[in-house]
Amino acid sequence: MNEPFPAPPRHGLRATLRDGLRDILTPRRDEPPGPLMSVRDRYRYPALALLALLGAGFTAGSIALLITSASVHADVAWPIGVLMAGPLVVAARWPLHAWRASALGFALCLVAVGGRGFWPWPVPAFLALLVILFGVGASVPRRTTVAVGAVTAVVLGAAVAPGTAPWFVVIMVALTVVALAFGDAIGARRTLAADLAEQTELRRRDLARQAVLEERARIARELHDVVAHHMSVIAMQAEAAPFKIPDLPDAARDTFVVVRDAAREALTETRRVVGLLRADDEDAERAPQPGLDRLDDLVASAEHHGLAVDVAIVGVPRPLEAGVDLSAFRIVQESLSNAGRHAPGARVAVELRYGHDRLTITVADGGARRDREGTRGGGHGLVGMRERVTMLGGVLEAGPAPDGGWLVRAEIPYGASA
Known part of the structure; x- marks a missing residue:
């Protein structure tokens, strides 16, 4: 998760507690949501509904136990019970706000109950608090988690004075620490996953930019x-x-x-x-750049590698400018290479249409007719074709064909290279 409470870096437990206490004492509108808000909708909404039902049930149970077991007046038990367990309903969206309200309810309950009973708080309220603590640990920075754990331990430790057994308080404090630690581990995993996804996307963009x-x-x-x-x-x-x-x-x-x-x-x-x-290990070109006059050689090479190529020329062929001629050859060459790589054994139709003001190149394959002998990494052929066509002021379309296979269609104006 991104750091929601920017502060200068400090070291030591005292500085961590001081910064964390400042975080929990100064509510912010941009406090991070709980982990449930980042899951898919198909899982999020049922989980939120379950959390709302648990919150309502824990609240009702807390109020009932305060009235019956702790002998708290109903007018006092209702607001205290709502403060202790009710925030669980909104803990998925505002976990830190929910903890603030719940901690206040626990403190007021300790005052209202006094020293009566072995444990001054209703068990349903404590269960709701554990769930809220998990959400806090999974969403806020670690220093805030430490401060929340310290304040919760102080509130629970205050129950020792009225007569609660110390070992029982230690168990309760340990449970809160476990809830916070578990939530912190989940939050750290989410942070690492988000950072990894971000770095992966940045690397993908860098590779695409490098390919261009x-x-x-x-x-x-x-x-x-x-x-x-x-x-x-x-x-x-x-x-x-x-x-x-x-x-x-x-x-x-x-x-x-x-x-x-x-x-x-x-x-x-x-x-x-x-x-x-030119790269350091790349020699200068010695052979002349090819053009569509070498289309027959290109088709023969493709057929030698297992493709069945049908060539159709529509219109009257005309002399092309060198840039258009070279780019047209490269587009056909790369399209046949992609067909041989991804659709071995396919029948490929190549059409050169000489229009009034532009040359239209269409290369379509019917899909693979035999299994690939091996998987080879794809290159950046489409990137190169798109760059060539864009340079010449043309249009390139590449994608799945309606009847299966792959279709490449390029329109290049005759005088674009001028």
């Missing part, structure tokens, strides 16, 4: 070849222009020199940045 950054770095390295190719063309054309055009004016010749130098400098800076994105 890694995929963006990979995409940047792949697109480096595309940019380098265009910049090289610019540099070569600027270099060759003075030789191809006779009688070129000096001003134009100087302009081509500026263009050539700018292109070379851009190439150098691009290569330097991409080198920073």
Whole structure:
């Protein structure tokens, strides 16, 4: 549980008691709820109903015993009995408030009963107090639990003076300590579980963020070849222009020199940045970046690994910009890889639809047709596909297909990379 009573850290039993007493003497609106408030609704509401019934029963039993056994007048027995056992009804939501009211009722009962009887308090009220103490121990900080135990022990120890046997008081105090300790252990477990869940969620977010950054770095390295190719063309054309055009004016010749130098400098800076994105043990790419012209090789590789791939091309194929061509190839490649990993032996339908202003890629598998030979960890393929499509201004949909299996659909505008 989060610390509801912020205070500077102190050491020693005296400081712990002082801080805990300050907590229980200064009620706050944000005091933590009991453990029942954090369980599922299907268990919480029956437990709250049972707690309300117990509170009502313990209250009625306490009032009856005060009137009959302790000979307390009914006008006095009613408010004292309600104070001692009645707070159990609200202890699930406000355990510390419930303990305050119950402790006050026990103190007033000790005054009303005086020295009469072996035990000055009704047994149902003490049972209600034990349940309330458990809720306190499970919800408040440890220093507050220690202070609650100390005050409760003092109130119970006050019963020794009127004539209660000391050994019996020791047993009662031990029961209160056990209730508080048990509640504290439950509260500590809840705190650890909440912290573990929080750390797990933070780690999941960090891994997702890291996956996005890694995929963006990979995409940047792949697109480096595309940019380098265009910049090289610019540099070569600027270099060759003075030789191809006779009688070129000096001003134009100087302009081509500026263009050539700018292109070379851009190439150098691009290569330097991409080198920073490359891992220490990763070599530079030597092969040219692939495109949809290598789709047949990709399909043959997928069929070699057990998939049955059907390719359909709708519309008239057209030349694609290098970034769109590379991203389309990677999307089909990653989709087939995911199908081979999660649906081995499946039939996969690949459709390339050349529309008026965009290329639509659809890859759908019919689900696994044979058992997986082994479970392999999933990568971040969907993250990479989404990053590529987003970079090009397109739309990606990925999820279970209506008739089973998995469906990936990407729409990439033709001129997005410009």
